[in-house]
Amino acid sequence: MQGGGGNVSSDYLELTARNPPALRDVVQCKCVGIAGCGGLGSNVAVMLARAGVGRLALVDDDAVALSNLNRQHFFRDDIGKRKVDALAAHLRRCNAELQLTLHAGRVTEENAARLFMPCDVVVEAFDGIGDKAMIIRAFGAPPLLGKPLVCASGLGGLHSANAIRTQSLTPTIFVCGDTTHDGCGHEGACAARVMVVAGHQALVTLRILCGMPAV
Numbered sequence: 001m002q003g004g005g006g007n008v009s010s011d012y013l014e015l016t017a018r019n020p021p022a023l024r025d026v027v028q029c030k031c032v033g034i035a036g037c038g039g040l041g042s043n044v045a046v047m048l049a050r051a052g053v054g055r056l057a058l059v060d061d062d063a064v065a066l067s068n069l070n071r072q073h074f075f076r077d078d079i080g081k082r083k084v085d086a087l088a089a090h091l092r093r094c095n096a097e098l099q100l101t102l103h104a105g106r107v108t109e110e111n112a113a114r115l116f117m118p119c120d121v122v123v124e125a126f127d128g129i130g131d132k133a134m135i136i137r138a139f140g141a142p143p144l145l146g147k148p149l150v151c152a153s154g155l156g157g158l159h160s161a162n163a164i165r166t167q168s169l170t171p172t173i174f175v176c177g178d179t180t181h182d183g184c185g186h187e188g189a190c191a192a193r194v195m196v197v198a199g200h201q202a203l204v205t206l207r208i209l210c211g212m213p214a215v
Contacts, residue, residue, distance in 0.1 A: 012097050016052040022210045023051055030209045031055040033119035035107050035135060037083040038062070039194040040152050040201065041125030042073035047202035049091045053209070055099040056091065057119055058084045061106045071191040107131070112138040116147070121205045124151040125198075139173060146172055148208050154178035155197040157187035164193075166200050166215050174214050176200035 008028065016024045032053055034041045037060035045056055064078040064086050078086040084102040091098055103115060107126075112135060116122045124135050132151060139149040151169070154177035163178040177197050181187055204214045 036125035
């Protein structure tokens with residue numbers, strides 16, 4: 001565990017002063033897991049930190065590369081750093097009281113429960129279809145069965161953002177995107193479209209934390 005905690009400070013109150021009241025009343029005591037800290041996960045994490053979420057668990061086994069900077073929340077001086085470490089530093093610049101748990105490794109079916117059981121919601125932000133299927137399987141079986149999982153599918157290219165939506169896969173597993181265009185394929189991944197999907201994921205997560213319907 002890294003970061004601050006304790007009573008609500010004047011800094012936190014000012015940071016969240018423009019938030020919807022439901023966020024200020026609830027999210028400081030909530031924990032969100034971020035499975036993958038690339039184009040989706042890094043941007044979702046920043047949005048949740050700005051919203052005042054109290055704790056984030058960041059999981060990623062990669063380091064920052066120059067080719068990441070077209071869509072991920074990193075900068076040139078982050079190149080070569082572990083993504084969880086670089087992202088943690090940026091998040092604290094947004095919200096100094098944010099508590100962070102960092103895991104520089106891969107998510108597997110064997111360790112998913114250990115990594116994410118303490119979380120109220122988990123955001124799936126992987127690139128690969130195999131990894132996405134793996135975490136959906138993990139959340140479809142005990143002990144993670146019933147814990148909300150917010151996934152992404154279909155964010156590549158320059159297709160209309162109007163095709164991006166959020167839908168329910170199960171009562172507790174949700175998918176954001178157009179479910180068609182692969183961001184890792186030949187169409188590439190443009191920051192503008194990636195961030196639309198990341199915005200969907202962040203908003204769904206906040207709605208769940210506030211006890212609202214996800215969709």
